Amino acid sequence: MSLISETVALVKKEFLLEFRLRYMFNAVLVYLAGAIFICYFAFFGRGGDLSPMTWNALFWIIVLLASVNAASRSFLLERSSRHYYYYFLASPGAIILSKLIYNIVLLILMAMVGLALFTLMMGNAVQDLTMFIGITIIGASCLAATLTFIAAIAAQTQHSMTLMAVLSFPVVIPVLLILIKVSKSAIDGLERSLAYQDLMVLLAVNVITITVSYLLFPYLWKN
Amino acid sequence: MLSNSSPFAWWKILAFVLLMYGAIMGFMGNVPRMEQLGETIRNLYFHVPMWFAMTLFLLIAFAYSIVYLKTGNLKHDRIVVEFTRTGMFFGILGLLTGMMWAKFTWGAFWTKDPKLNAAAIAMLIYTAYMILRDAIADEDKKARITAVYNIFAFPAFMALIYIMPRLTDSLHPGNGGNPGFNAYDRDREMNMIFYSSILGFMLLGTWITTLRVRLRLWADKKDGLITNSIEHAS
Numbered sequence: 252m253s254l255i256s257e258t259v260a261l262v263k264k265e266f267l268l269e270f271r272l273r274y275m276f277n278a279v280l281v282y283l284a285g286a287i288f289i290c291y292f293a294f295f296g297r298g299g300d301l302s303p304m305t306w307n308a309l310f311w312i313i314v315l316l317a318s319v320n321a322a323s324r325s326f327l328l329e330r331s332s333r334h335y336y337y338y339f340l341a342s343p344g345a346i347i348l349s350k351l352i353y354n355i356v357l358l359i360l361m362a363m364v365g366l367a368l369f370t371l372m373m374g375n376a377v378q379d380l381t382m383f384i385g386i387t388i389i390g391a392s393c394l395a396a397t398l399t400f401i402a403a404i405a406a407q408t409q410h411s412m413t414l415m416a417v418l419s420f421p422v423v424i425p426v427l428l429i430l431i432k433v434s435k436s437a438i439d440g441l442e443r444s445l446a447y448q449d450l451m452v453l454l455a456v457n458v459i460t461i462t463v464s465y466l467l468f469p470y471l472w473k474n
Numbered sequence: 475m476l477s478n479s480s481p482f483a484w485w486k487i488l489a490f491v492l493l494m495y496g497a498i499m500g501f502m503g504n505v506p507r508m509e510q511l512g513e514t515i516r517n518l519y520f521h522v523p524m525w526f527a528m529t530l531f532l533l534i535a536f537a538y539s540i541v542y543l544k545t546g547n548l549k550h551d552r553i554v555v556e557f558t559r560t561g562m563f564f565g566i567l568g569l570l571t572g573m574m575w576a577k578f579t580w581g582a583f584w585t586k587d588p589k590l591n592a593a594a595i596a597m598l599i600y601t602a603y604m605i606l607r608d609a610i611a612d613e614d615k616k617a618r619i620t621a622v623y624n625i626f627a628f629p630a631f632m633a634l635i636y637i638m639p640r641l642t643d644s645l646h647p648g649n650g651g652n653p654g655f656n657a658y659d660r661d662r663e664m665n666m667i668f669y670s671s672i673l674g675f676m677l678l679g680t681w682i683t684t685l686r687v688r689l690r691l692w693a694d695k696k697d698g699l700i701t702n703s704i705e706h707a708s
Contacts, residue, residue: 400626407619408609417605418623421598425633459629467622470543 254348257341261349268328269353275328276357279321283365286313291372303438306376310369311431314387315394315423317365318358322398323415325350326406338472347403347468351461354395362391378440386437389450390430393457397423400464403471429453485677492674496523499667506661517575518664523672524568525593527679529635531561532600536628539621548699549691551617554624555607556686560679562600569593589646592638599627613699 269275290309294301301309326334337346366387370377377383401419405411430453433446500519535557542550572590573583584590606623610616 404606404619404623404626407615408606410609414606414609418602421595421602422627422630424595425630425638428638456633463626463629467543467625470618470622 254342254345257345258348258352261337261341261345262352265349265353269357272328275321275324276360279317279357279361280364282320283313283317283361284368286316287365287368287372294373301373301376303376304435306373307431307435307438309373310366311390311427311434313369314362314365314391315427317361318391318394318398319416319419321357321361322354322395322402323405323412325354325399325402327402327411343469343472344465346472347399347464350403351396351399351464354399355392358391358395358398359388362387377438379437379443382437382443382446383434386430386434386446386450389453389457390426390434393426393430393453393460394423396457396460396464397426400460400468403464403468407471426453426456486681489674489677489681492670493678496667496671496674499663500671503663503667504661505664514575514578517571519667519671521568521571521575522668523675524564524571526672527675528561528564528568530676531557531564531679531683532628532631535561535624539624542617542621543625546614546618548613548617548694551621552687552690552694553683554621556683556690558600558603558624559686560683562597562604564675564679565593565597565600569597587646588638592634595634595638596631599631603627 290313294305363384366384398419401422402411402415405415405418408414429449433449433453436446496519500516505513505515535554538550538554538557542554569590572593576585576587576590577583580587603620603623607616607620610619
């Protein structure tokens with residue numbers, strides 16, 4: 252089987268699994284909703300005010316935490332004996348590509364639902380909403396690409412949940428900083444062309460991360 | 475690596491001479507008088523070389539991670555660890571010398587300066603690398619997985635160095651309209667001391683690392699992890 256057909260088959264498997272065991276996506280949504288509720292009560296419980304700066308920071312922190320939580324399960328959902336089975340069936344490149352595609356789709360959906368919930372609860376601070384949605388999509392895909400690979404590394408250890416946070420936070424900080432900067436300019440409704448350069452950097456990070464993951468995954472995989 | 479385990483290898487002597495020259499002339503030499511900076515300009519000879527040296531060592535660690543994945547020889551893994559450690563050590567020294575400088579010129583030990591925070595985050599990335607090492611028991615698996623993380627982390631480190639300073643203005647001399655010393659401000663004497671200090675610290679760090687690698691390989695041999703080639707260690 253070629254790489255593409257293997258990848259397509261594995262992506263189908265991921266989504267089928269997701270559809271049958273619906274708790275994964277639902278768990279992420281409840282996590283998001285819970286976090287947003289906590290923020291809501293913390294800020295508006297006794298009547299308060301939220302500056303656009305804080306709104307932005309809160310939104311990305313919640314998205315980051317939910318993404319780490321969602322991505323960390325991508326290699327733990329199935330038993331390790333099942334991974335040996337895949338090892339015989341497919342090439343490691345197809346496996347990491349399918350996980351990447353699945354996580355990118357999952358996290359973009361999650362970020363969209365999160366954005367909708369967040370604006371509903373915390374009020375809409377964004378002036379250029381289309382731009383903000385675009386930034387969220389690019390940002391979620393960047394986070395997904397980085398976190399998927401970190402999850403693959405963390406899954407090799409016994410304490411993968413703890414290590415996931417330790418390994419991923421420092422690595423995603425550059426991405427997150429650019430995201431916070433561009434999304435702030437979307438919140439303020441600034442000229443869109445100002446953000447294009449930063450968005451190109453994010454896309455470049457995405458491409459580099461996916462390429463590096465594809466090249467390095469075979470070394471993680473062989474046991 | 476530089477191949478000579480003798481304490482009188484030419485590059486070790488060169489490191490000593492360059493560092494003595496850097497230290498003596500760094501404190502005694504003439505420096506231009508600049509607003510705000512005053513005598514603290516001498517920290518240029520000690521603070522800036524730390525970052526050059528750190529970047530070099532982390533680059534070598536990155537390169538040896540790739541070599542390890544190609545060869546699977548534990549010796550290369552030891553080189554990766556020790557260069558990362560030395561890199562982090564120089565990073566911490568760079569932060570400390572920078573904080574002292576910051577206290578006298580900017581008025582606080584810690585500021586919002588992007589370069590400062592990028593350096594701190596870089597330390598976090600490599601601390602995570604060390605934690606990952608401790609989390610895996612099997613030596614070969616540890617070496618393989620941490621090599622992968624090291625290769626993955628280095629681009630993030632480079633991104634930090636290039637992206638962070640572009641996001642906001644830095645307080646560093648020469649950035650954001652601060653009085654600075656670019657190549658035109660430094661006279662010939664300052665450049666001599668500056669470059670010899672950079673080269674000296676790089677060689678010193680390599681020396682420290684080769685010693686630690688040799689020590690570690692002896693320990694591995696004692697534990698029966700590596701059976702060959704102690705002679706080629708340094």
